[in-house]
Amino acid sequence: MPRPKAAARPHGRIILLSSPKGGTGKSSLARNILVSAAKSDMRVLGIDFDPQGTLHKWFLRREQVRERFPDCLQVEVKVAAIGEWRSALKTTGEFDLVVLDTPPSIEIHYNAAMSLCSAADFVVVPCGATQDDVDASTPWMATLIQAGVPAAFVLNKTNRRTKSYETARTKLLQVGPLCPVEIPLLEDIHVSAGKGLAVLDFAKAKAGDTFDALWSYVAREARL
Numbered sequence: 001m002p003r004p005k006a007a008a009r010p011h012g013r014i015i016l017l018s019s020p021k022g023g024t025g026k027s028s029l030a031r032n033i034l035v036s037a038a039k040s041d042m043r044v045l046g047i048d049f050d051p052q053g054t055l056h057k058w059f060l061r062r063e064q065v066r067e068r069f070p071d072c073l074q075v076e077v078k079v080a081a082i083g084e085w086r087s088a089l090k091t092t093g094e095f096d097l098v099v100l101d102t103p104p105s106i107e108i109h110y111n112a113a114m115s116l117c118s119a120a121d122f123v124v125v126p127c128g129a130t131q132d133d134v135d136a137s138t139p140w141m142a143t144l145i146q147a148g149v150p151a152a153f154v155l156n157k158t159n160r161r162t163k164s165y166e167t168a169r170t171k172l173l174q175v176g177p178l179c180p181v182e183i184p185l186l187e188d189i190h191v192s193a194g195k196g197l198a199v200l201d202f203a204k205a206k207a208g209d210t211f212d213a214l215w216s217y218v219a220r221e222a223r224l
């Protein structure tokens, strides 16, 4: 059944970042996707559902940068409790894209997390190339697939030359879709974040092509 057009919906398209494990790259990919969308002239909103507020703190740093450099693209981020997800989404109709960053330990908020994922157009499950990450994220992907939620793993912090990269890739492919773009382990990613920026804020960024490709993939999957 075709999904309703953006104008007919109470909120914009939703891309959600989710994984049961901390440190896999949810917040990092969320901010880079937000900036990619803003560069495509979309009105974007981030909602930070993680009480740690990583995405929101990044936004506050970005606002300070924007005071000095007004050309820096505007990306709004608000905070919300995951239990309040319905009301958080209600006021997002003016945005083309809403990017949801979520906390780890999904088992604590299982019902809310599942409902939120079901409301999303596309769920990105970032995963490192370690056995621990694979153990944590594969049951979650299986749950999403069973619930009919469109989702894909994104391998993050990768080093293609390692055996663990190949092993993780093989194991993830046995369970669910894998984004064809993986994100290497790169200093630029956390250095830019510390300044309230994303990789694509820099014209000659090392990982610029990678994040452009990631954006093309997620935008298509979310039918933007």
Ligand SMILES: Nc1ncnc2c1ncn2[C@@H]1O[C@H](COP(=O)(O)OP(=O)(O)O)[C@@H](O)[C@H]1O
Pocket (backbone or CB within 6 Å): 021, 022, 023, 024, 025, 026, 027, 028, 029, 054, 156, 157, 158, 183, 184, 185, 186, 187, 189, 190, 191, 193
């Ligand atoms: N591809 C990457 N290369 C280098 N550092 C990364 C990369 N992805 C994430 N990081 C860093 O790893 C840490 C955890 O990432 P984060 O996005 O906060 O994970 P999560 O939101 O899943 O807990 C952060 O310090 C972030 O800057």
Ligand SMILES: [Mg+2]
Pocket (backbone or CB within 6 Å): 026, 027, 028, 050, 054, 055, 101, 102
């Ligand atoms: Mg986070």
